[in-house]
Amino acid sequence: MESIATIIEVSGVFLLAGFVKGVIGLGLPTVAIGLLGLMMAPAQAAAILVIPSLVTNVWQSVAGPHVFVLLWRLWSMLAGICVGTWASAGIITGSNSAVASGALGVALVIYAALGLSKVHVSVPARAEIWLAPLVGLATGAVTGATGIFTLPAIVYLQAIRLNKEELVQALGLSFTVSTAALGAALTGSGAFRVTEIGLPIVALVAALLGMGFGQILRARVRPESFRLLFFIGLLLLGAHLALRAFL
Numbered sequence: 001m002e003s004i005a006t007i008i009e010v011s012g013v014f015l016l017a018g019f020v021k022g023v024i025g026l027g028l029p030t031v032a033i034g035l036l037g038l039m040m041a042p043a044q045a046a047a048i049l050v051i052p053s054l055v056t057n058v059w060q061s062v063a064g065p066h067v068f069v070l071l072w073r074l075w076s077m078l079a080g081i082c083v084g085t086w087a088s089a090g091i092i093t094g095s096n097s098a099v100a101s102g103a104l105g106v107a108l109v110i111y112a113a114l115g116l117s118k119v120h121v122s123v124p125a126r127a128e129i130w131l132a133p134l135v136g137l138a139t140g141a142v143t144g145a146t147g148i149f150t151l152p153a154i155v156y157l158q159a160i161r162l163n164k165e166e167l168v169q170a171l172g173l174s175f176t177v178s179t180a181a182l183g184a185a186l187t188g189s190g191a192f193r194v195t196e197i198g199l200p201i202v203a204l205v206a207a208l209l210g211m212g213f214g215q216i217l218r219a220r221v222r223p224e225s226f227r228l229l230f231f232i233g234l235l236l237l238g239a240h241l242a243l244r245a246f247l
Helices: 004-024 028-036 042-062 067-092 097-117 125-146 153-159 164-189 198-218 223-246
Strands: none
Touching: 004 028, 004 042, 004 198, 004 223, 028 042, 028 097, 028 198, 028 223, 042 067, 042 097, 042 164, 042 198, 067 097, 067 125, 067 153, 067 164, 097 125, 097 223, 125 153, 125 164, 153 164
């Protein structure tokens, strides 16, 4: 039975993470696992994240007309994510949580730095056939080590010239597969148990409420300004996690 303090902390984290996703359309897993990493081992944080992330990203991936076209185009990347996640999951589930925390901090810093720099990369169509599985393997390796689903998949998906609707669905597909692969790896190691879903369900409800509030506010604020604050916050959080683990 989880303590009241833990339930309140987790609810607050996912309320904020859902709010961020509601305003700018991304960031729920990244914010959630980054903040939870201040309170607990990354493997425990990732286990709480599985259900909220899976539900919200399945909805994002199927809410549009491009899902089958994207599956055909991205299948090798998605397969690579599964292989990479299963291969590296021993880091996040290992006994040395400081290594996983440090890796999480570094991943957050890199992701935030890319977001602040607004780097634009273009991938020619002929390169997708060999680059997609490599990006998938690398994304899976980062997912299995840190619980972060975004790198380098988000950079790749932005570089293959998808339109706005396709990009949103492609990100949903990538994050869904990453979540499922991470959930399977955590289940195999005993870090995630289907019978212990009370806290993840609380997290899911809080995330959905936060998303609702964020979507309401989206029409009243400039998403670009909020996105800037989001990446600055991630940069500071990642630096703190990395320094705390390595020093």
